[in-house]
Amino acid sequence: MKVIAQSRSQQGTGASRRLRRSGKTPGIIYGAGSAPQLIALDQNALFHALEKEAFHASILDLELDGASQPVLLRDVQRHPFKPAVLHIDFQRVEAEKKIHKKVPLHYLNQEISKAVKLGGAIITHVMTEIEIICLPAHLPEFIEVDLSELSAGQSLHIKDVSLPSHVELALYLSQENPVILSATVPSATEEAGAESATSEGNDTSAAA
Missing domain, CATH: 2.40.240.10 (Ribosomal Protein L25; Chain P)
Structure with missing residues (x-):
């Protein structure tokens, strides 16, 4: 630009x-x-x-x-x-000196992920950007995170992100490996699932 x-x-x-x-x-x-x-x-x-x-x-x-x-x-x-x-x-x-820069995270396939479609989970973005180190020529405008295989109850850590070639995490992020996203199942959904399992169990016992 x-x-x-x-x-x-x-x-x-x-x-x-x-x-x-x-x-x-x-x-x-x-x-x-x-x-x-x-x-x-x-x-x-x-x-x-x-x-x-x-x-x-x-x-x-x-x-x-x-x-x-x-x-x-x-x-x-x-x-x-x-x-x-x-x-x-x-x-x-x-050009030959590495830079430290925060870049945005782009979360992909959230609505079609296993966590949302099958588990009824709510996705919480804990981090929307991360700090990276690279040469200026390798600086990405953003980093994509594919959520299609994310499961309900699962959390993603920063080391789960696939970084572009020649790009590395800032040292403190690499050491701490913080959570960047979580897929939490609402308590009402969990209770409904438990009730459904109990009901199916009672029906099976009655049939027996």
Whole structure:
């Protein structure tokens, strides 16, 4: 995705406020052994870009004063109640240096999974994104998790996820292996199943 920015020289609360009043959002680019650079972006274009999932988990092509450079979105400060972005941070990307980045989890086949269709389970997404480590060229926009074989009462852990080639989990996730999703059977469904089994047992005894 492409991002267009302009250089800015003034900084501070007053300068940022004036910039926002003119329809711009203040920001900064840092990293890759170069000095931080102050930038400004079009407020409206940025607001709509932030609604796209790929903007948060992709290498972005940032065009600054006619020259392009690869960056990652690192931080966004939003207004507490207005639909406005107060400040945005980008990090420069080095092709041969691994990056740490959170990417979304896309859960597939939930409605047709064994847990839902056969077990009447309720699927709870404990995690909707995970942090990975990889070279910029191998950064996925998202990671898919197929739930078609998920059974009622089963939980998936982060190590159950099939990662793309050349992609690894952040160390703390690999060590802790947290639950990312659970398929819980509601108590009413369990009780109904138990009553049904009891009733069938009584009918069998009566027939005997």
